[in-house]
Amino acid sequence: MPEILFYVFAGTAVGGAVGVVLQRNPVGSLLFMVGTLASIAGIFVLLEAQFLAAIQLMVYAGAIMVLFLFVIMLLNLGHDYRADLKRGLGAFLAFAVTGALGGLLVGQLGGVGENPLYEYLPGPGELDRVFAADGIVGAIARPLFTDYVVPFELVGILLLVALIGAVALAKKGG
């Protein structure tokens, strides 16, 4: 059952991602992207990372994509996208970079053991132990607010700085 569900979610995620690129209508692209993000949330649930799934839906599908929707609505209604398509060298570079990244990904599929992050993965039973001790939310919350509290707060301040910067830039123009 989980295997079948994984292939369903993986299929809709990849299909949605292709749809984002192929759609001519920006709103259509956006909806496909929401579909992709929701499918990834489904995969998170299959991995027992239910908290991540909820956050994925709430933050990405529910908040960031709504912001995208606003931008599309307010700036780009009926805009012809063809002028934005890059030709010549730009197209060549785009394909080259995509191909190189795809190649790296396929290369990684074969050798899991060589993954530099592999030693940081939890051992067998480790996840169950953490879930039993702290619950699914606590498994993320406890390290975040104890071991990693300084980086966490720094990221928070970074976002605040970006926010204030955006407001300052907007004020300057108007």
Added chain:
Amino acid sequence: MTQLSPTVFLVFTAIKVIVVFTAILLAVAYMTLAERKVSAFIQDRLGPNRVGPFGLLQPIADGIKNVLKEETMPATANRFFFVLAPALSIVPALVTFAVIPVAAPLPTPWGVVDMVVADLPIGILYVLAFSSLGVYGLFLAGWSSNNKYSFLGGVRSSAQMVSYEVALGLSLIPVLILAGNVTLTEIVHQQQSLGFWYALPLSLSFLFFVISSFAETNRLPFDLPEAESELITGYHTEYSAMKFSMFFIAEYAHVLTASALMATLFLGGWSVPFWSGDDMFWRAGVLVAGLTESGQPILASPAWWKTLVTFVAFAVKTSFFVFLFIWVRWTLPRFRYDQVMHLGWKVMLPVALAYVILVAGTVLVLDQLGVEGFLFGSALTAVSGIATAGFIFFVDRDRILRGAPRGRLPVSSR
């Protein structure tokens, strides 16, 4: 009393899904009748009374009418999104009810059945995640209709929902601080064991949650996305028959879910006040009523009548909030758009943030002093009561509901 075996669990879950789904749709049908009856009462009319005794069959007549009506499709609408939008708006409204516990666990020959469709470990976050998707339905409806009034309604709805989600989330944090858990069954249990409904020790959160729920469900005084007088009912202007019905059902299902959530988070859910016979919760796979001094579990004694009584308690609390939604709708006028944004971003957001700090600080101090139980609840109730009174005094510029003096105009307009 033990948990169910996996097969029995699946069977019962399927049954629960069907029962809850049917119950929501039935409740929604009768909420429309309740809305018309209450509005009639408030406006000194009779309301629907022709179909069946006291008009009780009116929702069925309405349903048949909506199914048989002609489906219209605006010529310039984007057909795909136009049809997709009602579905996108109804699904989040219906699925969020799945995590709300409606009664005490029911004993059956196969084990004890929880009266909740899915007791997810992420509980309330699931509700927030799906309710944040509801905005797409309204927005797409407005956009795909290709009508400027619909479009304005769609833009307003998304701006409003995004703004008030912030206040809604922040008003939940004190609840999570106090309960120490995000699952709704655990939040109900924590209120039972504290002996206080969270509406008292977290009164300001309760007030903010109610206000943001009105905004999230697009009900008056926050119904700017519809605003008949300026936008000709906004995002669903172009919809007819069953597609219009789906927006209608979605709105009432949202109201029902929001009411059930408020009852669960702030009024103790299905727990019956002043009665400890319904205290039941799972600990390590066993249903217990409480723990002894030495931490030994006391086995709970679930019974069908307890399930029934607690369900009635839950239904009464939920109906109260449904009535509140209807009552407010037929009493208050609509906000101006800038007032909505001002209230959300400049009043509720900073105050809710300050309140989170206040509650966290109070809980920390009380924990350090070793205060527990009744005293803990009373102390927090006092602190929150002062905060709430201060907030209401601050926002009420006439300083506690003093209207214009009878018989003459206010000073400013003379």
